[in-house]
Amino acid sequence: MTEQTVAPEKTLGATLLPMEEFVAAIYDVGKNFYHDKHPLHRRMYQGKLSKEEIQGWVANRFYYQTQIPIKDGLILSKSNDKEVRREWIHRITDHDGDKDNRGGIEMWLDLAEAVGLDRQETADLKLLLPDAKTAVDSYAEFVMDHPLFECVAVSLTELFASRIHKSRIDSWPEHYPWVDKQGYTYFRDRLTRSPPDAAWGLEFVKEAATTPDLQRRAREAVLYKCNLLWDLATAIEEGFSPERKAWKPKLSKKARLRFDEIEQVDFVLLPEKGLKLTENSAEIVKRCDGEHTRSEIIAGLQEALSQEDPREVKISAMIFIDEFEQKGILE
Amino acid sequence: MTPERKYRPYNLVAELTYKCPLQCPYCSNPMNYGETFRDELSTEDWGRVFREAAQLGVMQVGLSGGEPGARKDLPEITKAATDAGLYCHLVTAGTVFTKEKLAKVKEAGLVSAQISVQDSDPANSDLIAGVPSFDKKMEFAQWCRELELPITLNVVLHRLNLDHIDDIVALAKRMQCHRLEMANTQYYAWALENRDLLMPTREQLDGAREAAKKAREDNPGMEILFIIPDYYADLPKPCMGGWGGQVIQIQPTGKVLPCAAAEVIPDIVYESVRDKSLVEIWHHSEAFNRFRGTDWMPEPCRSCDRKEIDFGGCRCQAMMLTGDPRNADPTCQYSPHHDIVVEARKAAERPVRPPSEIVYRTLSPRAIPQAEPIPVKVAAT
Ligand code: SF4
Numbered sequence A: 001m002t003e004q005t006v007a008p009e010k011t012l013g014a015t016l017l018p019m020e021e022f023v024a025a026i027y028d029v030g031k032n033f034y035h036d037k038h039p040l041h042r043r044m045y046q047g048k049l050s051k052e053e054i055q056g057w058v059a060n061r062f063y064y065q066t067q068i069p070i071k072d073g074l075i076l077s078k079s080n081d082k083e084v085r086r087e088w089i090h091r092i093t094d095h096d097g098d099k100d101n102r103g104g105i106e107m108w109l110d111l112a113e114a115v116g117l118d119r120q121e122t123a124d125l126k127l128l129l130p131d132a133k134t135a136v137d138s139y140a141e142f143v144m145d146h147p148l149f150e151c152v153a154v155s156l157t158e159l160f161a162s163r164i165h166k167s168r169i170d171s172w173p174e175h176y177p178w179v180d181k182q183g184y185t186y187f188r189d190r191l192t193r194s195p196p197d198a199a200w201g202l203e204f205v206k207e208a209a210t211t212p213d214l215q216r217r218a219r220e221a222v223l224y225k226c227n228l229l230w231d232l233a234t235a236i237e238e239g240f241s242p243e244r245k246a247w248k249p250k251l252s253k254k255a256r257l258r259f260d261e262i263e264q265v266d267f268v269l270l271p272e273k274g275l276k277l278t279e280n281s282a283e284i285v286k287r288c289d290g291e292h293t294r295s296e297i298i299a300g301l302q303e304a305l306s307q308e309d310p311r312e313v314k315i316s317a318m319i320f321i322d323e324f325e326q327k328g329i330l331e
Numbered sequence B: 001m002t003p004e005r006k007y008r009p010y011n012l013v014a015e016l017t018y019k020c021p022l023q024c025p026y027c028s029n030p031m032n033y034g035e036t037f038r039d040e041l042s043t044e045d046w047g048r049v050f051r052e053a054a055q056l057g058v059m060q061v062g063l064s065g066g067e068p069g070a071r072k073d074l075p076e077i078t079k080a081a082t083d084a085g086l087y088c089h090l091v092t093a094g095t096v097f098t099k100e101k102l103a104k105v106k107e108a109g110l111v112s113a114q115i116s117v118q119d120s121d122p123a124n125s126d127l128i129a130g131v132p133s134f135d136k137k138m139e140f141a142q143w144c145r146e147l148e149l150p151i152t153l154n155v156v157l158h159r160l161n162l163d164h165i166d167d168i169v170a171l172a173k174r175m176q177c178h179r180l181e182m183a184n185t186q187y188y189a190w191a192l193e194n195r196d197l198l199m200p201t202r203e204q205l206d207g208a209r210e211a212a213k214k215a216r217e218d219n220p221g222m223e224i225l226f227i228i229p230d231y232y233a234d235l236p237k238p239c240m241g242g243w244g245g246q247v248i249q250i251q252p253t254g255k256v257l258p259c260a261a262a263e264v265i266p267d268i269v270y271e272s273v274r275d276k277s278l279v280e281i282w283h284h285s286e287a288f289n290r291f292r293g294t295d296w297m298p299e300p301c302r303s304c305d306r307k308e309i310d311f312g313g314c315r316c317q318a319m320m321l322t323g324d325p326r327n328a329d330p331t332c333q334y335s336p337h338h339d340i341v342v343e344a345r346k347a348a349e350r351p352v353r354p355p356s357e358i359v360y361r362t363l364s365p366r367a368i369p370q371a372e373p374i375p376v377k378v379a380a381t
């Protein structure tokens, strides 16, 4: 019998962690909460998205691209160290382009065309969903409200980005052969630009995170960003797939939830096997009663687990529900 | 942890009857299965057994056989198990049902059904089963779908079907199975009689393993199990959570075993639920306690750091191949008897009997020469 767990929580801020552990805690945020585990992206790699969903993702994610140079401009204005500004400024030209480089924004519009969208309509944000806009707009606000240290820490999600770009390059040609290969330039371009940026950011944060509180705030910033990307993915998933939005998960016919008196834990029983549930996972499964949508389930869960970070609860629960759906335990 | 807590059975295999219209040449039922026909446990007996099992901590019961559908009281038995709080799973060849009977069993609480098919090719499936049966199985699967019973497809693998993995997976998809179990033949009882006809070559096995791996990647929605015969592995698998660890097997007459093959160990007396409660047998019988813990182990297991991981492998296999059930499972590379397993692998590369010489599971099989002892493997859960 195996055990299912909701991603463990790392608490920082009490004592100063040794550098290795601090870095591991940052990577843990990526492992547990980065959007590569979002059901939208999982379905994307598995070739399960419709053309409309792919287009919807490209069109909405474009708005995020447009905001990157703006937030980088704000970050630039926070540093009185010219070395930092010299390092940071290329992030703006990476996206806006210059005489040697088309720039990430244009490359993303190439991708839009490659998936069959109209370049101008995409640039005019014709397909932008309100929830996607809300998620993305919070980024510039965060940067305005926070000091340089946290703004650099926010960018550390770049540490986890290569694998997501890589998986798109790997899986798209097979699953979405109708996408013009010219469109992949952005993903390829990020594969070379992203790692040095991430490495610089990590060194900066490591050097500056000299107190327990700064360590905690660094992790918090990374979590903030993971949550933003997560909400963006959810907005796109629900915006372009009404069935997913309306889905009310329930245990499938082969699964039974049972409380075990002997070990005082809940089990999900399946043909020829049983899964022992942690307390939090049991809370999730019990709410999957076919009467509530995923977002209702998560709202209830966040209330019940009010001592935990609601963002972590949400992301962990969505990953858990997605895994159980994959295994045919929830339907 | 008290011993009462440490050994908790989660799973009960209830062999309701050894009657079965099929004649699979690898059937795990005892050779003298016919002797049990007049002496099967009653509906009430099973009801009591299920309640005692639940008390011990059993959560799931596999209603198995022979062919459990051959019991007229299958709906009543299913209801008794459900009432005891057990998750009921039917293990059937699917040829003796009517849709009405299946509906009754479902109504009585059945959650899922496992259908065995002998091959993806209908003619070959019928050849291996010994009787025409493929079409009936497909009809049974159709009823399962209509009644919304989740289906597991089970195919026992061997030389005669091991090259058909792709077709088997395609069949499972057509049947809308949520789970596909492909386990290689375990060589005891009837399979032992047919060993030289059923043992796959290494090449076949490698090909099948690759095909299964690919099928798993291509079909994330289906749970695909591929269990290799352990004489092609270098370390033993933990057998059913250890002897008397997690599983109980009860024969049609009420005899209680730690696993299907356990009777190969000659000096153990297995007790019956007719004489004692299941709780008593599980906790206190000599049979169940014989190989619990690690104190009984001789070398090399005694000083091996895997002894709590694999419990020294399979006792029945150790018995059959080395003559002493306490020895390390000879599939283990540290076993001084490991060469027997290596030899068995080589034997599979030699020419074999033609399929026309299958020894079918029947009440009076024709006499055939006694085969050499070869590895046995007990069903993993
Ligand atoms: S293995 Fe074949 S013969 Fe034996 S019980 Fe199962 S279906 Fe019947």
Ligand code: SF4
Pocket: B235, B236, B300, B301, B302, B304, B305, B306, B307, B308, B310, B311, B312, B313, B328, B329, B332, B333, B334, B335
């Ligand atoms: S020596 Fe015994 S305990 Fe060690 S791996 Fe082999 S069978 Fe297992």
